[in-house]
Each structure stands twice: as C-alpha cells, then as structure tokens.
Amino acid sequence: MQEEFIRLSKPLIGLEEKEAVLSVLSNERLGMGNEVKKFENELNSFFGRTTICCINGTAALHLALQAMGIGDQDEVLVQSLTYVASFQAISACGAIPIACDIELESLTIDLKDAKRKLSPKTKAIMPVHFGGDPGRLDEIYSFAQENGLRVIEDAAHAFGSEYKNRKVGSFGDVSCFSFDGIKNITCGEGGCIVTNNREIMSLAREARLLGVENETKHRFSDKRNWQFDVKSQGWRYHMSDIMASIGRKQLEKxxxxxxxxxxxxxxxxxxxxxxxxxxxxxxxxxxxxxxxxxxxxxxxxxxxxxxxxxxxxxxxxxxxxxxxxxxxxxxxxxxxxxxxxxxxxxxxxxxxxxxxxxxxxxxxxxxxxxxxxx
Ligand SMILES: Cc1ncc(COP(=O)(O)O)c(C=O)c1O
The missing domain is CATH 3.90.1150.10 (Aspartate Aminotransferase, domain 1)
Structure with missing residues (x-):
C-alpha cells in the first residue's frame, strides 16, 4: 500500500485564502458585500464582460436560462453525458432537456444529432465544455443563429480555457462557470454568469436575490433595501463574502x-x-x-x-x-x-x-x- 492517498481532484488552498477568510470573519460582515463586489470587478476585467456571481454553477445556469426567457415546455438541446446539474437547471425552469449524443473524439455535443432533434419548441442549445474543451463552438453558434436559438454555454469545467485565442466567456451569448470545491478555481462553492446582454444581466442580478429590486446595489454598499417591490420570481442564489474572498485569491493563482x-x-x-x-x-x-x-x-x-x-x-x-x-x-x-x-x-x-x-x-x-x- 502506497503511503499517500491520491485524490481524484482537490483544490490547492494556501495561506492567502485562509487569511482572506479570516479577514472577512473578523469584519463580521459575512453575506454578499464588498468582497463579492471586488470579485465581480476582477472577473469583469478577466473576461472583459459583465459577471454575476452566485451560490453555485447550477444556480448560474438556472438564473441565466430564466433570464433568457426559457420556460414551460420549451426544449433545450444538451448532451446527455454531462453532470446532472445541466439537466436539473433546465428542468428547474419547467423546460425540457433534449438529450443529445456526443462526439467520440471530444465528448462534446454532436451537432448532427442536435440538428436532428431540433423542433418548433427548441429555444436554446447548451453546449457543455467537457473537461474544459469548448468543442465546435463556431458551428454551434452558426446553427443557433440560423434557427433563432439562444446559446447558454455550460462552462463549469472551462475556467481559463480558450477558443481560437479568446477566453471562454469573453464572447458569445451567455456562459456559466462553477467555482465548486474542485474546479479550476474554487470559492468552496460558487459560480458565475458572464454575458454582455444587458437585459439578461439585469434580470439575473435581480433574480439571484429573490427578485428584490436593486438589492445588489444596496448590498454592495453594506446596506439593505427595506422597502422594496418584487416583480418576478427570484431565488436566494447570491454569493457570500466568505466565498468571494477565497475566489479572489484563487483567481490570482x-x-x-x-x-x-x-x-x-x-x-x-x-x-x-x-x-x-x-x-x-x-x-x-x-x-x-x-x-x-x-x-x-x-x-x-x-x-x-x-x-x-x-x-x-x-x-x-x-x-x-x-x-x-x-x-x-x-x-x-x-x-x-x-x-x-x-x-x-x-x-x-x-x-x-x-x-x-x-x-x-x-x-x-x-x-x-x-x-x-x-
Ligand atoms: C458540467 C457541469 N455543469 C454544471 C455544474 C454545476 O456546478 P456546481 O457544482 O457549482 O453547481 C457542474 C459541477 O460539477 C458540472 O460539472
């Protein structure tokens, strides 16, 4: 028996992350505030686009789909060989995940099969960047454009990956990442939505905090919004400052x-x-x-x-x-x-x-x- 057990995957956590968490704990402001704001700004610079942090990658997918208007009985093309999170995010909207085949060379979606499964109910395609590989993204975008589909990239595995010399997330319709405990960078748990679509940004931002209007702005100034209106269904999907403080150090590494x-x-x-x-x-x-x-x-x-x-x-x-x-x-x-x-x-x-x-x-x-x- 070899001495050291070799884990399948694990994060690499240094003194920097530990000190960052301690500093948030010492501040005694643990929820969504300044650290999340800074992390979002750093991610905005990283991607050159707007980033909305949330509690995990599944929540990011769910919020993004909802903001795209994907709902009851709409169909979303997605490869079957993916973590159940991709499917659950789709069915959480009342939509139907249409299981597609994969290409054997890359384990990414087989566009020929996706094309066969296109129907009048198809509203979006969700390419999964399996193992960090974005697959045939150009072809996927052309197919989506020809058929009026939204593209939501499940980029949970692909933080830091590039496609044709551009960072995944820095282009395209909407990309969602995961920062769970074993991802390319981690916040413990966590995720984010990246897009340049203003409407999706604003809907997703509002929905991540129960639909409470302007709540992000208040939280980022260490305040709360006590008198508010809610106009749409939201969720409690925001990221905490503890999580963001870990993510910020991980991003540096x-x-x-x-x-x-x-x-x-x-x-x-x-x-x-x-x-x-x-x-x-x-x-x-x-x-x-x-x-x-x-x-x-x-x-x-x-x-x-x-x-x-x-x-x-x-x-x-x-x-x-x-x-x-x-x-x-x-x-x-x-x-x-x-x-x-x-x-x-x-x-x-x-x-x-x-x-x-x-x-x-x-x-x-x-x-x-x-x-x-x-
Ligand atoms: C392909 C894929 N999509 C989505 C997710 C969901 O991310 P999270 O675990 O942060 O909710 C994961 C997580 O492992 C994943 O592997």
Missing part, C-alpha cells in the same frame, strides 16, 4: 493552476500514447485547461473491479458522467438510443488530475493502470 493541470495532462498523454490497451483524448493544451482527465478502457473491462484495485493502491478514480438519459427523472424523455454515449460511457474512467499532483504520482498512476489491465 489561476496561471499556476492552469499550467500545472496542462503539464500533468500532457505527461499522462506521453505515458499512454503508445499504450496497447488505453485510449486517450487528444486535447490541445495550448488552449484547453484540462479539468478532468478521462481514459478509455478496453472494451469489456470490468470498470468497478479496476476502480477497486486502484483504490487499494491509494488511487481514487471517478466516472464522468452517468448519462442523463439513463436517469429515472429523464429516461422518459429519450426514446432513441444515443449511440456514441451508450458505447463510450461504460469505458470511461477519470483518473487523478489537480494542481497538487506531481509527475511521479502521474507515472505511478499510469503504471498501476497498465499493470492491472495486463
């Missing part, structure tokens, strides 16, 4: 985190490149900040027993993701099979990737995988 993730993923690539048993995804790490590293196991591999053996060797693994069209809640919505998703899902295995991992551990993991397979 993004460059290091991104480089580390890229270096480790490239090292895995080298170690698996000539493997007879393991297949990998060819990602361009010049532009992609890898959020997860998935390998493709040989057909027929007993994935559960493989995971158990790796665990005995102190290696944690994961499965990204349980396809949504196989979940009880969404099963009834999908009549056709999703060929690529159904074919690749049983063979996917995510192996450790985070900025606290080192090259030796990566080699140890790759060796163990080969040993077990052989």
């Amino acid at each position: 993004l460059k290091y985190f991104a480089e580390k993730r890229k270096e480790l993923a490239k090292h895995y690539d080298e170690l698996f490149l000539n493997s007879k048993s393991i297949n990998i995804f060819k990602r361009n790490y010049q532009s992609i900040v890898p959020h997860i590293y998935s390998i493709i196991l040989p057909e027929g591999t007993d994935r559960s027993s493989m995971r158990k053996k790796l665990y005995q060797d102190s290696i944690e693994t994961g499965i990204h993701y349980m396809p949504n069209h196989q979940l009880t809640l969404y099963r009834g919505l999908q009549i056709q099979e999703l060929k690529n998703t159904d074919q690749i899902y049983p063979r996917l295995l995510s192996i450790p990737l985070h900025p606290d991992l080192n090259r030796k551990q990566v080699e140890f993991i790759a060796n163990k995988i080969h040993e077990i397979i052989e």
